[in-house]
Amino acid sequence: MSTHTLLARAMADEVGPRLRTLPDRxxxxxxxxxxxxxxxxHLRAVHDVAHQLVDWLEQRCPAATFDREAVLFGAATHDTSVWRTWWSASPTRSGRTSASPTWRNSS
Known part of the structure; x- marks a missing residue:
């Protein structure tokens, strides 16, 4: 299975736990x-938990003010810059090219 197919499944498929799909953007x-x-x-799971927390907060603390969409977007993208930093630094550290990234502790 191609990486593109696996990425698409990770973001939207209903395989495994029932998680909300990530926003289109x-x-x-x-x-x-x-x-x-x-x-x-990972981002999809964090986004789903953020949805649950935001819903809970809105129900139990209706006077609380926060930007719901910003919270959900942040949850869905929070590790993207960390990954980009790691990716861009990895070829000089290990000799890998950007076409062949690997993750530590990956299964």
Whole structure:
């Protein structure tokens, strides 16, 4: 299975736990960056938990003010810059090219 197919499945498929799909603009961002499927799956899980927390907060603390969309977008993209920094530094550290990234502790 291609990395592109795995990335698409990680962002939207209903395989595994029932998680909300990532917002379209996040899917576009991750796709354009060529993000690894593992990162997309992690971001999707964090985004789903953020949704649950935001819903809970709105129900139990209706006077609380916050930017719901900013919280959800932040949850869905929070590790993207970390990954980009690691990716751009990796060829000089290990000799890998940007076409062949690997992740530590990947399964």
């Amino acid at each position: 996040v899917v576009e961002l991750l796709s354009s960056l060529g993000s690894p499927p593992r990162l997309a799956a």
